[in-house]
Amino acid sequence: MKKQKAIRYFVSLPSFLFLLFVNTTSFGQASLESLVAEGNEAYNAGEYQKAISLYEQTLAMGQHSAALYFNLGNAYYKQNKVAESIFYFEKAKQLSPNDENILFNSAFAQNMTIDSIEDLPLSQIAQLQNRLFSMFSFFSWSVITIILLWIFVVLFIGYIFFKTEALKRTLFFSGLVTLLLFIGCFMITFTIDQQNKNTHYAILFSTETEIWSEPNQQGEFLFTLHEGAKIQLLDDLEDWQKIRIANGSEGWIKNAVFRKLD
């Protein structure tokens, strides 16, 4: 039984690799895509509410794309709904972090927010790390890790079986370099995974939220946030939620409405 399963995995391997590069498709895809197309038409006709409901239906069916989130953000922006608009633009950015249109319209939505939160300046190393990490998506990183491992193994097997000294030497050193690259990639992917698991972002939906220094009313009142602010969720205690915002300030909020970005 177990053997059979393993075999099935091996059988599915090539098909999986195929799916990596050609997008996955599933049943009912065509009807959902027509739903999105219908939503796009409604958007173009200025029926934003209808467009929103069509797009959200698609989401409810368990399918998404950066474009879909982007369109939802746009539709909510047209409806002057700040928090929703920012929420969907952030979702779109998650799927496609370097898309210029998304960044552009997201800036429009940011204009509508009340709070001006300055990002903390990052150190050179952190900037470098960010740039490196965002070169590929998380998925691509893990695929690259696997590919590097395979290249390394092929090179080493070549090293083992070939007899010519010069060829052997080249294979050995290139294999060694690939191994180091593999270790590096593995660590990067691992770090990204850990980061993803440990940081949860959310968009604030309450129009006005007070931030307190402690999760009780005896604490000091620190500042107020308005809808559309992006917050990082830290700890929670009873009805209180500890948050951090982009400028590094931390505090506790109570009974605030927010939507998690993941």
Add this chain to the structure above:
Amino acid sequence: MMLRFTVQFLMFFLVLGTSALEAQIRFDAKVSKKRLGLNERLRVDFEMNENGDNFNPPPFVDFQVISGPQQAVSRSWVNGVQSFSKTYTYFLTPKKKGTVRLGQAEITINGEVYKTSPIDIEVINAVEKPNDPNNVDGLIDGNIHLVAEISNTNPYLNEGITVIYKLYFRNPISVSDVSELEAPSYGDFWSHLIKIGRAEINMRGSYKGEPYNEVVWRKAVLYPQKTGPLKLEPLTLNLSLSVPSNRRDLFGRRILTQSQKTLTTGQRIINVKELPLRNKPESFTGAVGQFDFDIILDKDALKASESFQAKVKVKGKGNLKLFNLPKISFPNTLEVYEPEHDEQVKITLSGMEGTIEDNYTIVPQFQGKYPIPSVAFSYFDPTSASYKTLNSQDLLVDVFDGPTSSTARNNPQFQNRKQLLTTNEGAFRFINLDTKLNLIKREIFWMSRLFWILILTPILLLFTSYLFKKFVLGKSQDTQTQKQRKAAQLAKKYLSSAKKEAQNQARFYEALERALHNYLKAKLKIETTEISKSKIKKLLLEKQVDQRTALDFIILIENCERARYAPESSVIIQDDFEKASGLIVKIDRQL
């Protein structure tokens, strides 16, 4: 008139008659009042109509003599009738309360002792104003009053009240001059005095239901700034009054005397109520009264870098100058200047009335839509004793032309992108028409089963290929090298004797030939010394030795045979030796 005259006439005769008989002597005690307060003065006169000696005043046991005795003698002749009176006057104050008896005084007139009759006097509690009947003050006090009229002595904090100071006076007093001695400073109040030009006398005023002349001296509007009982300082006026005295002039009119009088309203207490804590809205900033609230934009569509104005306006009645207008929270990307404050407030007796405004000048930097969120303004309405909250409507400013901003500006990751976006003058981008969709719940590849299989497979592959190389290929290689080594050893063994004889050509070749034959004998297990060369070649070829090597071997043996008989140079000896050892190794590998 007639009657009075006759009585006087009769009296005249009567007096004349009696005085002729014996002059009737009187000695009386008179007191100014029979009922007096502990702090009042009592005047006692002992009067006689004949001069007497040895005046003996009564013992003033319960009194203290303030002054006296003062003697006064008057003698008058009217129509030949002499009248005489002599008076001893004492001023006394009582020492204790209750009924006290003023004892008898004695005097000796014409050798006889006369006594006054004792007088009972009732002494009561101290009175507020010990009156002196001979002063005009008593008259003044009853006829002039200074009053502070307070519209509401129990207001809420910041609820406006008015205080009107009024002077009441009536006949026979007239006021000739007024000056303020002490003006209240209204310490715990926000105050405003309402100007009154000339003081006008209202002849038809009334005070406690009686007609009086009324003068409004001062009007003040007060907004209490503290809660609890607040003291309203008194207003004190110094008045110059004309008061008729008891004396009359030649024509029977009363002579007016000038008198100074200080009047005060007395301290008043105003109990200021705290605003109710219950249902107090968060946006309450202290406004008390009745108000209207609005936010007005002068335009709602404009180009970037043009300016527009937002006006926060509160209109109504109440403590307009005493609270702050609510602030508008503008989107962060708008450049907002400090608001200009404008007040148009009239202060009347009913309080402050008018509008106050904050004018914000705003310059949008980038295009886009900017919502101006609703602002709440709360006030306390003292008439209904409740809080009321007004919300402005949500406003939207559309900026349609100009650069677009990007939040990417703060993100170092996109720093190079920022320049591109700010210079890119474009409107809000249209939606992405791509309808391709992916599953939301895609399985995470990282650390999945497949991932581990893809990781472990190549490692296993590497390991097995290493093992394969080591144990399968490695073994065959090992036997070959062993064989080679053996062959080399063999060749060495066989050739070692030949090497020893390298100096002697004939013996060297003999040894070499023998070695080669021995080798073949060991390898092929055949005695080859007697076999022909062609037979040896055939045997070698049968044993898979290639033709060329076999041929070389034969040639070498033939060389050896030939060399035994024909001497050759040592160079060739050396050459042949090496050839032999090479051949042995070669054959060994091929066998």
